[in-house]
Amino acid sequence: MTLAPYACQPEDSRGRLYPETMSTFRSPFQRDRDRIIHSSAFRRLKHKTQVFVEHEGDYYRTRLTHTIEVAQVARTIAGHLGLNTDLAEAVALAHDLGHPPFGHTGEDALAELMAPYGGFDHNAQAIRIVTKLERHYADFDGLNLTWETLEGIAKHNGPVIGPHASGSHSVGDPALLPYALAEFNAAYDLELHTQASAEAQVAAVADDVAYNHHDLHDGLRAGLFTEADLMELPVTAPAFEEVDRLYPDLDPMRRRHEALRRVFGAMVEDVIAVAQTRLQAAQPQSAAEIRAMPGTIIRFSKPLYQNLKAIKSFLFTRMYRAPSVVEERQRVTAMINDLFPLFLNDPGLLPDEWHPDVARAKDQTDLARIVLDYVAGMTDRFAIQEHQRLFGES
Structure with missing residues (x-):
């Protein structure tokens, strides 16, 4: 397929931190994709959750199923553009590798514990995983991904520093960068002040599409709200x-699926239509021009964005802060708050390979960052087992 002039061309890749011979059969970005899929961190996503703790039921999305859904949406949008x-x-595929156990609850707990030691952010931790913690190759630590893939992992949500810093992972001031990102960026500049490539922007919006869709599915299945509630919201009601x-006369489960697949389709179609219009107007002639823009070029339309804000507000109240979820958040926060100081005060309890x-x-x-790497790498299930083993509590 012929790529648009503003796409990232494989032959123009800025390469890898450790130079490698080009593959005969795969492009640099195909090799990156394959290395991510075969990584240990990717396999662990199977037992990490978004909102619900993994053992509560097989029907809820895990980080792995979410990641696969995001990748599917990203390929669809990217291909059309x-x-x-x-x-x-x-x-x-790499965007959630840095998530700790227990979803955003685990991230919040570790961010507070790590505040004195350089902070914690799951995008920054993903960079640490793919550049240091995966230790399988003879010639280097990490996966030695291309500059473009690393850039996308670090700033797919928008510039992290500088005047155009935006998104939930931005800090503005370089001095406030999470240590994991600051350390690697000092050795291999990811230009954190610019926009990401259009491909990385697509991955970010695909993430929004996927979780808006599946959180509605999972919330309904969990009984936190009903279809009648969704008849009061924009996008879902139509x-x-x-x-x-x-x-x-459709049966309830098929009715639910048919309606939510239309919500899914509406989001994807909106992103593609808006991007086509914006790209036609801007006429960028290179990936560098995309990065130099003051804002993202891949985004929802303003009307749909406002409607999705209403849905997110509903989900926040009825799902993310539902009494049963809040109770679970408190329980798993207590587990993290037990495990992290225990290992910090007695690092001999860490497995032998960490010694x-x-x-x-x-x-x-330094020690806190090692403990963080260990605890953040845990799956939900393993964190629960370790807490029970070390503290004797169910």
């Missing part, structure tokens, strides 16, 4: 009305 689908997919008009790292620690900050 003439972008590099392999790069978009690679960024999508979707259910159309299904009822076309299939008046060489502990021996090289120069101070308490």
